[in-house]
Amino acid sequence: MQIGIRRPANLFGHPTDQTVQFINSDLQFDDKYKNAAATKIAFGHFPLSFTASTPKGETYQIVFANNSFSTYICGHLHAKISSKLWWLHELTIDGNEEKKLLRSFWEWELGDWKENRFARILSIDKGAVSFTDFRLSNYKSGFDTRVVITYPTDSRSMNLAETGGALIRNDINALIFSSQGVLNVTARVFDSSREFRIVEEIPLLPKSGHNLYQYQYPLFHAKWNAETYKSDNPTRYWVQVFVRDSDGREISSEERPFSVEGRGVIQSFHLLKYLLLGVRWEDLYSFLLWSNLGFLILLLTLPKVMHHFVQRSVTCQNWYHPFISYLIEGSRNRLIWFSMVTYLFWLIYMPWLWGYAMSENGEITPMYLSGWRIKDGNNILKYGGIGKVDLMVITLPFLYCVVTPMVLLIHGLFAQQGRVCASNWARKTLLAASGLVCLVHFKMCSNLMLAYGFGPVAMSLALPWAPPLLFIVSIYNTMIL
Structure with a gap:
């Protein structure tokens, strides 16, 4: 849009044709001339549901789908309505030889720092994009230990495929951010079909070459037999990482369901999410x-x-x-x-x-x-x-x-x-x-x-x-x- 209008008539984002064309051409250039595959993430202020099309009818959704984006992260709504506003966009685009291709990407709404003190740690682990949200309720007193599981990803809000087909990885990784020494890191796997009983405990060690007490290297890693956890149900197995620091405190991550095959949970209908993120x-x-x-x-x-x-x-x-x-x-x-x-x-x-x-x-x-x-x-x-x-x-x-x-x-x-x-x-x-x-x-x-x-x-x-x-x-x- 050529000029900004004052509230309340500033509900939408207005991209120009030049902006959309520049982003699209820049991404196509990278795909054509760079050998390494890139994980693509976009940051913007407005949700896509509140982003208008350009004068020529172009939209960011088509650009993201055509260029195989993983995630679009936005703000605007913040945490006033909900702290878990996520939406999986699925679009059908034209492929080669007149074939239709189904492309999907996630949209994750950020919480706000100003009023609710929400922060987000975003991680990319060999193409797997995940995040952890937390609230700094009393940030002046110091930074509490934070645990971010980078792989496996959450099957509810991070996996793209509903039918699986992803490459099975035999590793589990977590980032530990702590101002104290880290003494022990353990991942526990639970089976929801058996009343969430623990089926395996896996010790995580610092990534090869990193000393346990060198806090500037927060990545912890372990190998596991991922074939054991293959399942048609993407929420059957859950993982949680536990950390014990030098003060004797035990800190844990949130439990998350995972699918080693990359299956995603079919989104149930939520009217609020649909109105805010699913409606154009x-x-x-x-x-x-x-x-x-x-x-x-x-x-x-x-x-x-x-x-x-x-x-x-x-x-x-x-x-x-x-x-x-x-x-x-x-x-x-x-x-x-x-x-x-x-x-x-x-x-x-x-x-x-x-x-x-x-x-x-x-x-x-x-x-x-x-x-x-x-x-x-x-x-x-x-x-x-x-x-x-x-x-x-x-x-x-x-x-x-x-x-x-x-x-x-x-x-x-x-x-x-x-x-x-x-x-x-x-x-x-x-x-x-x-x-x-x-x-x-x-x-x-x-x-x-x-x-x-x-x-x-x-x-x-x-x-x-x-x-x-x-x-x-x-x-x-x-x-x-």
């Missing part, structure tokens, strides 16, 4: 936006068409459903109906509000449904459609929580006045619901004023003032008619 919000936003606008257009135009046929046909007047009567009565007032139709098309084609989109002391710019439009000093459009998908944090709540309820409630007020649902409690309910919608609307406008300036937003007609004015006029008309 850029595509979903378009669907949610236009389905709502289509519903509103149908809600406003269909009653007029039905009203026309009902007036001309006595038969239709005798059998139409009360809900149809509700819609027809809600559209009888031409002034209100025309005002709502005009307002809806204004939201589609005209600016919603004005505000300081870039900075507090910047230019006042209009916000359209298609994005912010920024002009230069000569009043000539310089940037158009800026932050279009980011506006979902404004447009979707406004359409779903204010505009749609407003249209339905105004229909209800006129239907109640027309004796379709005539009762005192019905009108009180409609008025209470209208007040609640106005309260939600007021809260949204307050947040936008804090974000983009009180004056410009307050002087905008469409978003802050139109809904309450339509409510007031509708309530007044249903009282005096």
